[in-house]
Amino acid sequence: ARRTGVTRPAGADAEAGGAGANPDRVRIFDTTLRDGEQTPGVALTVEEKVEVARWLEALGVDVIEAGFPVASDGEFEAVGRIAEAIHGPVVAALARTAAADIDRAWAAIRHARRPRIHVFVSTSPVHLEAMLRMTEDQVLRLVEEMVAYARSLCPDVEFSAQDATRSDVGFLAEVTAAAIEAGATTINLPDTVGYATPWTYARMFQEVMARVPGSDRVVFSAHTHDDLGMAVANALAAVRVGVRQVECTINGIGERAGNCSLEEVVMALAVRGDVFGATTGVDTQRLVPTSQLVSRLTGVPVPPNKAVVGANAFAHESGIHQDGVIKNPLTYEIIRPEAVGAGGSQLVLGKHSGRHAVRVELERLGFRLPEEAFREVFRRFKALADRREFVSKEALARLAAEVLDERQQ
Numbered sequence: 001a002r003r004t005g006v007t008r009p010a011g012a013d014a015e016a017g018g019a020g021a022n023p024d025r026v027r028i029f030d031t032t033l034r035d036g037e038q039t040p041g042v043a044l045t046v047e048e049k050v051e052v053a054r055w056l057e058a059l060g061v062d063v064i065e066a067g068f069p070v071a072s073d074g075e076f077e078a079v080g081r082i083a084e085a086i087h088g089p090v091v092a093a094l095a096r097t098a099a100a101d102i103d104r105a106w107a108a109i110r111h112a113r114r115p116r117i118h119v120f121v122s123t124s125p126v127h128l129e130a131m132l133r134m135t136e137d138q139v140l141r142l143v144e145e146m147v148a149y150a151r152s153l154c155p156d157v158e159f160s161a162q163d164a165t166r167s168d169v170g171f172l173a174e175v176t177a178a179a180i181e182a183g184a185t186t187i188n189l190p191d192t193v194g195y196a197t198p199w200t201y202a203r204m205f206q207e208v209m210a211r212v213p214g215s216d217r218v219v220f221s222a223h224t225h226d227d228l229g230m231a232v233a234n235a236l237a238a239v240r241v242g243v244r245q246v247e248c249t250i251n252g253i254g255e256r257a258g259n260c261s262l263e264e265v266v267m268a269l270a271v272r273g274d275v276f277g278a279t280t281g282v283d284t285q286r287l288v289p290t291s292q293l294v295s296r297l298t299g300v301p302v303p304p305n306k307a308v309v310g311a312n313a314f315a316h317e318s319g320i321h322q323d324g325v326i327k328n329p330l331t332y333e334i335i336r337p338e339a340v341g342a343g344g345s346q347l348v349l350g351k352h353s354g355r356h357a358v359r360v361e362l363e364r365l366g367f368r369l370p371e372e373a374f375r376e377v378f379r380r381f382k383a384l385a386d387r388r389e390f391v392s393k394e395a396l397a398r399l400a401a402e403v404l405d406e407r408q409q
């Protein structure tokens with residue numbers, strides 16, 4: 001029978017991250033080790049995966065998706081090792097709606113302190129026709145059976161409707177109701193191909209929540225991809241309508257254009273509490289070091305202009321900006337660099353830089369120049385900056401020493 005009602009309470013006892021008591025707390029579900037590792041060209045060793053998991057635990061994420069155990073023996077071993085090593089966060093293992101996948105996932109995480117089986121199946125017409133070759137009724141039955149099976153093994157079960165954003169919302173509601181009735185404690189509605197916009201993604205959650213009576217007993221989750229560059233915006237739009245888990249990766253790594261970036265979503269919630277009224281348990285001062293670790297181990301560089309963790313995130317080049325930041329960092333910085341574990345604001349000296357920044361930098365380098373000497377150093381600095389991308393501190397110090405020498409002769 002097709003339905004959208006729920007008759008049995010879901011297992012809200014299996015709440016993630018101790019966040020259940022606080023309705024404003026957004027759980028951070030990190031999938032760097034599963035979806036993030038699906039970045040083309042990235043393959044971490046078991047030891048590297050355990051190391052990343054320990055850093056994620058120190059960062060304060062609520063859930064670590066450790067991998068897809070049925071994928072390979074190495075993957076199974078890595079998930080098992082992470083399950084043993086991690087004490088605080090929930091450790092999740094991914095499985096398709098197939099008993100063999102679920103058994104393998106459970107075998108890998110059963111000794112975790114807080115295990116979660118994450119079961120998924122596609123719900124969009126294009127996936128059902130081209131990949132699964134199944135009808136909606138068949139998918140619905142599979143969800144009922146396999147979520148119930150996972151729940152018979154593990155008290156914490158997440159269900160994901162793959163390609164939810166290209167699915168019929170009525171069918172999505174039926175699948176959600178079936179998954180909740182079968183015992184799912186978290187319902188994830190992914191934007192698998194990065195097709196959603198903030199408005200459509202938020203509306204999809206609102207419609208599903210309104211149609212499924214048991215919605216208030218589970219945690220809804222956003223899982224977004226960045227094909228149109230809206231992964232973070234979409235996840236935040238979902239949070240605004242009551243979604244309380246966000247699935248994301250360090251540096252936004254993942255399939256194709258990548259996933260929702262953990263550091264961006266966490267800092268958006270931290271900085272714009274006025275808009276979202278929601279918090280996370282992440283220790284933001286560990287964001288930059290964790291980003292650097294993941295970049296080093298995966299070999300995926302962090303773009304310099306990447307929000308929050310990029311090398312230029314707190315660098316200022318233009319004279320007007322530098323002058324403002326020297327007077328008060330709030331003029332051009334909305335995040336304190338120390339709050340995310342970055343070294344501090346940087347004044348990059350280039351052709352756009354002004355007198356104020358050059359004078360401050362010279363003073364930091366130990367040069368207190370008489371006005372006339374300073375003017376000459378500044379003239380030579382501009383001439384040099386016109387020929388180079390930027391002028392290093394060493395080059396500036398050489399200019400100052402040169403001018404002082406000439407004046408002493």
Ligand code: KIV
Pocket residue numbers: 035120160161162163188190191192193223225
């Ligand atoms: O993008 C996606 O739909 C996924 C699911 C497996 C959760 O990664």
Ligand code: ZN
Pocket residue numbers: 035190192223225
């Ligand atoms: Zn994904």
